[in-house]
Amino acid sequence: KQEVTQIPAALSVPEGENLVLNCSFTDSAIYNLQWFRQDPGKGLTSLLLIQSSQREQTSGRLNASLDKSSGRSTLYIAASQPGDSATYLCAVIKGGSEKLVFGKGTKLTVNP
C-alpha cells in the first residue's frame, strides 16, 4: 500500500528565507506527483504537477523536484513571504489509478 510522508509536520521561518519541504513515498511506481497549498478552513489549491517522466517543475518562486528511484520529492520556496504561510500537501498518483494518495502536510509559518 502506498504511503506518503511529509517531514517536518510544521516549520517556522523568518521572511526572506529560502526553504525546502520534503515528501517521500514508499512505492516508486507512481504516475505523477502533485503539490498543493491549503489555507485554514479552505480547499486545496494546486501548485505544481510533476509527471513521472519529468524531474522538476517551476512556477514563480516555487520549484518542485521528483526522484522516483529514491521515492522523494521536494518543494523549494525562494525568498519566502508571510503570504506563503499555509499547509503544503503532496499527493502521488499510482500507475494504473487516477486516485491521489496524500501526505499529512507541512504547516509553514513565515514570520515578518
Added chain:
Amino acid sequence: DVKVTQSSRYLVKRTGEKVFLECVQDMDHENMFWYRQDPGLGLRLIYFSYDVKMKEKGDIPEGYSVSREKKERFSLILESASTNQTSMYLCASSINRGMNTEAFFGQGTRLTVV
C-alpha cells in the same frame, strides 16, 4: 480556469438525517472524487467516479453513498448522519486522458453533525 464548486461551505445537520453534499465541475473532467479531511488523519478517499454512473469505493466508504447522473455533478450522500461524520469534505476532479492528471479541488464543506 478549472472551477470545482461545492454547494455549501458550512452545514449543520442532526443525527439520523439524510445529508446531500453536491459538487459541480465546469471542465468536462471524467474523474471526480470525494475526500474527507480530519486532524491527524489527513485526506482520506471516500468514493471515486471515472465516468457517469460509474463509481469505486475508496478507503472509507462505510456510511456513505454517491451519485453521478451527469458528467459535471458528483453527489455524496450520508444515508443516516452520525456524529463521527463531522468533518471537512472536499470534492475534486481531474482529466482522464494523457499524462496531465492535475487534480482540482473545491472550497470544501465543513459538516457538523449534532
